[in-house]
Amino acid sequence: MAGKVKSLAELGKAVRALKEAGKRVVWTNGCFDLLHVGHVRYLRQARKLGDVLIVGLNTDKSVRKIKGAKRPLVTGSRRAEVLSALESVDHIVLYDDARPDRLLRYLKPDIHVKGGDYALADIPEAAAVAEYGGKVVVLRQTRGASTTNLIRNIVRLYG
Numbered sequence: 001m002a003g004k005v006k007s008l009a010e011l012g013k014a015v016r017a018l019k020e021a022g023k024r025v026v027w028t029n030g031c032f033d034l035l036h037v038g039h040v041r042y043l044r045q046a047r048k049l050g051d052v053l054i055v056g057l058n059t060d061k062s063v064r065k066i067k068g069a070k071r072p073l074v075t076g077s078r079r080a081e082v083l084s085a086l087e088s089v090d091h092i093v094l095y096d097d098a099r100p101d102r103l104l105r106y107l108k109p110d111i112h113v114k115g116g117d118y119a120l121a122d123i124p125e126a127a128a129v130a131e132y133g134g135k136v137v138v139l140r141q142t143r144g145a146s147t148t149n150l151i152r153n154i155v156r157l158y159g
Contacts, residue, residue, distance in 0.1 A: 027109035029056030033072040046113040047088040101128040116141030
């Protein structure tokens, strides 16, 4: 795991080197709490858009800001470990912000990918991506695959 999880400074150096080598850098971000088939398919599709996939992973603190006090269900270090096991993921950076704007402006990935539950016009960080000339791509969501659905099913069956 440690090999894929980077500090923002380490990742900045790596991204600059990749871009100098002509590589296309793809970024996505999220909580990735209870990793499921939708996440796996989404990350695989995102990786195919470029040469390297970076995942911005919300820390526990930022997940609570976004999802509420009862989340995450899995700690950030464990979520990072699970993501590190996926061959589609090249680098991971954890961050406390509710949105990735600051990281996007710093790293300037070529492509910023969001899941199909977003409309392009509704992506708040799209303005940050446009500032440096990047592209935003929305991928289709896997029907029925969501952490919320998993939680509902667990509560229904065992709650």
